[in-house]
Every structure is written in structure tokens, then in C-alpha cells.
Amino acid sequence: MANDVLVVAEHLKGELGEITFELLGIGKTLAAALGGQCVVALIGGNDGMVTALGAAERVVRVDGEGLSDFDPDSHGDALLAVYEAVDPRVVLVGYTSMGMDLASNLATRAGVPHAASCIALVEAGENIHATAQLYGGKLNVTSDLGGGRCVASVLAGSGAVEAGKAEGAPATESVAAPAGRGRVRFKRLIEPEAGDVDITAKEVLVAIGRGIGSKDDIEVAEELAEELDGAVAGSRPLIDSGWLPKTRQVGKSGLKVSPKLYLALGVSGAPEHIEGMKSSATIVAVNTDKQAPIFNYAHYGLVEDLFDVCEELTEAIQEKKG
Amino acid sequence: MKIVVLMKRVPDLVEDLEVDGSGKALATEHLKLTVNEFDDHALEEGLLLKETSGGELTVVALDAADVDKMLFTALAKGADRVLKITGAANVEGNTGLAAVFEEVLSAQEHDLILTGVQAADDRDGQLGPIVAALLDVPCVEVVTQVEVGEPGEGMVTVHKEYSGGVVAELEISLPAVLGIQAARQSPRYAPVSKVRQIQQSATIETLAGAGESSGAAAGGGSGFSVVEMTAPETGAGAQMLAGVDELMAVLEAKGVV
Ligand SMILES: Cc1cc2nc3c(=O)[nH]c(=O)nc-3n(C[C@H](O)[C@H](O)[C@H](O)COP(=O)(O)OP(=O)(O)OC[C@H]3O[C@@H](n4cnc5c(N)ncnc54)[C@H](O)[C@@H]3O)c2cc1C
Ligand SMILES: Nc1ncnc2c1ncn2[C@@H]1O[C@H](COP(=O)(O)O)[C@@H](O)[C@H]1O
Numbered sequence: 001m002a003n004d005v006l007v008v009a010e011h012l013k014g015e016l017g018e019i020t021f022e023l024l025g026i027g028k029t030l031a032a033a034l035g036g037q038c039v040v041a042l043i044g045g046n047d048g049m050v051t052a053l054g055a056a057e058r059v060v061r062v063d064g065e066g067l068s069d070f071d072p073d074s075h076g077d078a079l080l081a082v083y084e085a086v087d088p089r090v091v092l093v094g095y096t097s098m099g100m101d102l103a104s105n106l107a108t109r110a111g112v113p114h115a116a117s118c119i120a121l122v123e124a125g126e127n128i129h130a131t132a133q134l135y136g137g138k139l140n141v142t143s144d145l146g147g148g149r150c151v152a153s154v155l156a157g158s159g160a161v162e163a164g165k166a167e168g169a170p171a172t173e174s175v176a177a178p179a180g181r182g183r184v185r186f187k188r189l190i191e192p193e194a195g196d197v198d199i200t201a202k203e204v205l206v207a208i209g210r211g212i213g214s215k216d217d218i219e220v221a222e223e224l225a226e227e228l229d230g231a232v233a234g235s236r237p238l239i240d241s242g243w244l245p246k247t248r249q250v251g252k253s254g255l256k257v258s259p260k261l262y263l264a265l266g267v268s269g270a271p272e273h274i275e276g277m278k279s280s281a282t283i284v285a286v287n288t289d290k291q292a293p294i295f296n297y298a299h300y301g302l303v304e305d306l307f308d309v310c311e312e313l314t315e316a317i318q319e320k321k322g
Numbered sequence: 323m324k325i326v327v328l329m330k331r332v333p334d335l336v337e338d339l340e341v342d343g344s345g346k347a348l349a350t351e352h353l354k355l356t357v358n359e360f361d362d363h364a365l366e367e368g369l370l371l372k373e374t375s376g377g378e379l380t381v382v383a384l385d386a387a388d389v390d391k392m393l394f395t396a397l398a399k400g401a402d403r404v405l406k407i408t409g410a411a412n413v414e415g416n417t418g419l420a421a422v423f424e425e426v427l428s429a430q431e432h433d434l435i436l437t438g439v440q441a442a443d444d445r446d447g448q449l450g451p452i453v454a455a456l457l458d459v460p461c462v463e464v465v466t467q468v469e470v471g472e473p474g475e476g477m478v479t480v481h482k483e484y485s486g487g488v489v490a491e492l493e494i495s496l497p498a499v500l501g502i503q504a505a506r507q508s509p510r511y512a513p514v515s516k517v518r519q520i521q522q523s524a525t526i527e528t529l530a531g532a533g534e535s536s537g538a539a540a541g542g543g544s545g546f547s548v549v550e551m552t553a554p555e556t557g558a559g560a561q562m563l564a565g566v567d568e569l570m571a572v573l574e575a576k577g578v579v
Contacts, residue, residue, distance in 0.1 A: 096484075100463040133445075137554075142549040254485070
């Protein structure tokens with residue numbers, strides 16, 4: 001077993017995802033601490049991606065028919081082939097939609113443990129310690145992954161993108177693509193429907209969560225957003241319930257926003273929501289639960305009923321405007 | 323089509339959660355559990371599939387506190403069978419559990435195994451993909467829509483969500499495991515009266531899981547140990563405001579109003 005760290009690159013529509021650079025930053029630090037190299041697994045990528053992966057010491061590519069688009073089965077088989085060729089100490093995968101398909105699959109087939117949803121990985125003597133978020137962000141758990149091989153999947157936003165960005169010409173090598181098993185077939189990508197408000201372009205967002213309680217009550221947030229010259233955005237459950245269109249979803253599977261003001265009303269602050277809004281300039285959270293994780297990311301907090309705050313704030317702004 | 327849905331109960335995230343005296347685990351006194359919300363979505367999607375394409379839906383759960391109520395509720399919603407695995411209470415970690423599920427599922431006819439996309443109470447791997455790898459069937463996570471192909475084709479077409487609302491359409495040969503993020507519609511509600519009625523008439527099938535004797539239980543731990551569990555310091559970085567007046571002052575200072 002070498003002391004290398006293998007970072008699994010992720011790409012969509014021909015471009016590397018930001019998570020790849022976050023993982024590279026974390027991977028480089030970890031590899032240095034372990035006395036190994038930081039190696040990237042690039043499956044179905046292109047030459048441009050290799051240049052962008054200059055922060056890595058080596059890039060191991062797998063190319064072949066049907067690999068340029070992601071499907072869990074053939075990418076899983078390809079990753080296992082890279083793993084066997086590199087024989088790394090640690091594999092870093094994004095805890096993303098693609099990464100969730102790969103991490104436990106690899107760990108199980110390689111017979112090594114997988115620590116999911118990590119926010120930090122450090123070397124501790126011979127061992128590696130991983131901190132993960134549990135219970136919707138209410139508790140953190142640090143585990144000792146031991147001194148052997150392991151897979152860790154990392155939440156987006158846990159590392160700095162810049163730390164993994166460098167142009168260069170890393171050493172590349174190829175691993176032959178395993179024969180396709182054809183069990184999963186990529187058909188097409190479906191883009192979200194446009195036409196609604198673009199929440200990524202708004203300076204002020206009034207973000208509502210399940211605390212709003214019912215569809216009819218969204219009106220009060222709409223009114224406040226209008227006074228603030230902003231738009232209403234929301235957490236996933238509201239979109240899944242059909243209370244808000246998909247175009248308003250902030251988070252892991254929604255949009256990434258960074259407005260001047262993000263006013264979160266009745267949003268608990270689950271890691272998947274935080275991923276989409278933590279870079280907002282000013283975050284204000286209103287929640288009746290003082291333990292709500294959103295307060296760990298907010299700049300200002302109010303432990304109050306969102307309806308009281310909404311009403312009073314709307315009135316105060318109207319009064320100010322005269 | 324034989325559909326199997328795996329369901330579990332998890333701590334209710336809206337409640338106060340505290341670390342116990344050991345500093346390594348959740349305090350379980352006064353702990354309120356609820357059905358993992360993604361499992362409810364998995365059940366809903368399974369029921370919709372059964373309604374449109376026919377077949378049989380079985381819910382499988384490990385024996386645990388109040389699991390009967392969850393299973394009777396699933397029957398009230400339209401599940402055909404419910405199966406409770408006993409004797410696996412000491413199995414540790416998702417790797418160990420997956421081996422138990424693999425054994426049980428191998429003995430059950432299954433075309434489609436649905437799980438919730440995640441459960442917020444453990445971080446040692448993901449159960450669905452581990453079970454799939456053990457059964458050597460494909461697995462797709464973060465699924466929001468499932469459509470069954472023509473009879474005899476033995477496949478489903480699913481939507482898998484990426485960020486930014488982009489969705490991939492994938493065709494998957496059965497049998498397969500799918501991690502459901504959200505069903506096509508909000509999970510249905512089962513009236514309490516109906517659940518009570520079912521409770522009188524229906525039975526929960528029980529099956530002895532691998533238990534202590536099996537290798538899965540013995541060596542199936544995740545392979546790592548907890549160093550510590552901590553609550554992030556709530557509001558560490560946030561300035562707590564006393565009311566809307568103070569909030570107005572902040573918004574004025576930031577030039578938003
Ligand atoms: C793969 C994956 C992707 C995901 N992607 C996303 C995503 O893109 N975006 C996203 O948001 N989520 C996403 N999620 C879901 C995420 O895990 C959470 O379930 C979700 O963010 C919770 O939404 P919420 O905060 O609105 O609801 P809850 O967690 O239910 O929180 C509601 C909050 O409202 C508070 N409240 C209740 N009543 C009031 C009141 N009257 N006044 C003030 N406060 C009140 C409660 O205290 C609570 O904190 C994803 C999950 C997975 C597994
Ligand atoms: N003990 C269990 N009993 C039944 N289903 C489970 C259990 N653990 C996990 N699952 C299923 O696997 C999914 C993912 O769980 P996890 O891998 O723990 O995040 C859950 O949503 C359930 O559908």
C-alpha cells in the first residue's frame with residue numbers, strides 16, 4: 001500500500017465540477033502529511049481537464065465508449081480498475097449525486113471502509129480522522145478510520161476551490177476501460193426549465209423552509225421579498241411539495257446563490273441547503289429552534305416565529321419608505 | 323414486478339439532540355424517532371409504480387422500537403407485505419447491516435429495491451449501494467422519478483438529479499437498487515383509523531436475520547471507531563438579535579433598505 005491519495009474527478013457537460021478542486025486541495029494536504037502523492041482518477045474526461053488538474057502530481061485516465069457521460073455502473077467499474085492500479089491509502093470522492101453512486105460501491109468491492117458526508121480529514125499519527133455531519137447538521141462525529149486503506153466522501157463546501165486550482169501538465173497514464181456490462185444506459189441530460197425568476201441574479205433573497213407550514217402562507221414571504229426588491233427562494237421540501245417551482249430551490253441539488261442578503265425563514269440549515277447559500281454576503285436566520293444548524297452559518301440570528309418577523313419587518317420597511 | 327422498500331426510523335431532527343455521557347453517541351433518553359423522510363418517499367414511489375404497472379410491494383425493516391407502527395402504516399398505505407428482521411440488533415454499521423439485508427433479499431423475489439437516498443443518523447457508508455454491490459446489481463442514487471419499461475423488457479427509466487436542477491435520464495436493467503430522493507408526489511397519508519384497523523387484521527412477517535452467529539455480524543463493523551461526537555457551537559459566529567428593530571438596523575447598515 002502506497003501512501004497516495006486518490007481524488008475522483010467529477011465532470012458534467014465536459015467541465016470539471018468545483019468539488020474536484022476542493023477534493024484536490026484537501027487531497028494535497030493529506031498526501032503531504034502521509035508522505036504520498038495526490039493522484040487524480042479522470043474517467044471519460046478530456047485533455048482540457050488534464051491541464052486544469054495541474055495541482056495533482058499524477059492523473060490516471062480511463063477512456064472508452066460511453067464513459068464521457070456518467071453512469072454509475074461503468075464509472076464504478078472504471079474507478080475500481082484505477083484503484084487497483086494506483087493502490088492508494090485514501091480515496092476522496094465528492095458526497096455528490098455522482099459520488100454517492102461511486103463511494104460505497106468502490107469501498108464494498110475493494111473491501112475497505114467508507115466514511116460518508118465528511119467535512120474534514122486529518123492525519124493523526126498513523127491513522128486518519130474524519131469528521132462528518134450527522135442529524136441534518138445538528139451534531140458532528142469524528143471517527144478514526146484506522147491505519148489502513150479507506151474511502152471518504154466529502155461534502156461540497158468543505159474545502160477551498162482555490163487550493164486545488166493550478167494549471168499544469170501533471171504526469172498522465174492510462175488504465176484500460178473494463179468491458180461494459182450495459183446494465184445502466186445514459187440517455188440524456190434534462191436542463192431545468194427557464195422562464196421563472198433567476199434567483200442567482202438577485203441581491204436579496206427571502207428563503208423559506210418547511211417552517212412556513214403551508215402553501216397559502218408563502219404569500220407573507222412574497223410580500224416581504226417585494227418590499228426588499230428581492231425574490232422568494234426555498235428549501236427542497238417546498239419544491240418537492242410543489243409549493244415553489246424548481247427554479248427557486250437553493251442547495252445541493254438546487255442552485256448556488258450568493259446574494260447581498262439571504263434571509264432564511266424557517267429553514268433548519270441541513271448540510272445540503274447550506275451548500276447552496278453559505279457564501280452569501282449577509283445571512284440572517286429566523287427560526288424558533290435555537291439549536292437549528294442554520295445559526296452556525298448565519299451572521300445574524302433571531303429565535304422567533306417567522307410569521308411575526310415577516311409581518312413586523314414588512315411593516316417597518318413600508319413605514320420607512322413612507 | 324416485485325418491489326422491495328427498505329425503511330427505518332431515525333431521530334426527529336426538529337427535536338433537541340444531545341450527546342450522551344460517553345461523548346461519543348447520541349443521548350437516547352427522551353429521543354423522538356420518526357420515519358426517515360426519504361424512506362417515506364421511497365415507499366410512495368414504490369406504491370405509485372405498483373399502481374401503474376402492477377406487482378407486489380414488500381416493506382422490509384429491522385426490528386427496532388415502534389417499527390411495527392411504521393409497518394402497519396405502510397400496509398394501510400397500500401403495501402402488500404411487511405417483513406421484520408429480528409435478531410440483528412447487535413449488527414454494527416452499514417457494512418454489517420448490508421450483509422444481513424443481502425441474505426434476506428437473496429431469499430425474496432425482487433426486481434426493484436428502493437431505499438431512501440440517505441438516513442441522517444449514520445455516516446459509515448450508504449446502505450443501498452453496499453447492498454447492491456453485494457448482490458452484484460446496479461444502483462443509482464438521488465432518483466426522483468421511476469418509470470417501468472414495457473412488460474418483459476426488465477428495465478426502468480429513472481431521473482437522477484445533479485446540482486442546478488439538471489437531471490440525467492438513465493435506463494437501468496433489473497434487478498436494481500434505487501436511492502429515492504423524492505417521489506413524484508408528496509407521500510400519501512394513512513388515516514389513524516385505517517392503521518388501527520389494519521393492526522387488528524394484518525400480520526407482520528418476521529424473519530430471523532443473520533444475528534450474532536453470522537460472519538456478517540462478527541466482522542461486519544464499519545472498520546472505524548468514534549473518537550468524539552460534538553454539537554457545533556450554536557450560533558458561534560452569529561450575532562443574535564433581540565427583535566425586528568435590531569434587524570432593521572442591520573439591514574439599514576448593509577444598505578438593503
Ligand atoms: C442528495 C440530497 C440533496 C438535497 N438537496 C437539497 C437542496 O438542494 N436544497 C435543500 O434545501 N435541501 C436539500 N436536501 C434536503 C435536506 O437534507 C433537508 O431535508 C432540507 O434542506 C430541509 O428543509 P427545511 O430546512 O425547509 O426543513 P426542516 O429541516 O424541516 O426545517 C424546518 C425549520 O423550520 C423551523 N420552524 C418551524 N416553524 C417555524 C416558525 N413558525 N417560525 C420559524 N421557524 C420555524 C423549525 O425549527 C425547523 O428548523 C437534499 C437532501 C439530499 C439527501
Ligand atoms: N436499519 C435499516 N433498516 C431498514 N432500512 C435501512 C436501514 N438502514 C438503512 N436503510 C435504508 O437505506 C437508506 C440509506 O440509509 P443510510 O445508508 O444509512 O444513509 C435508508 O433511507 C433506508 O431506506
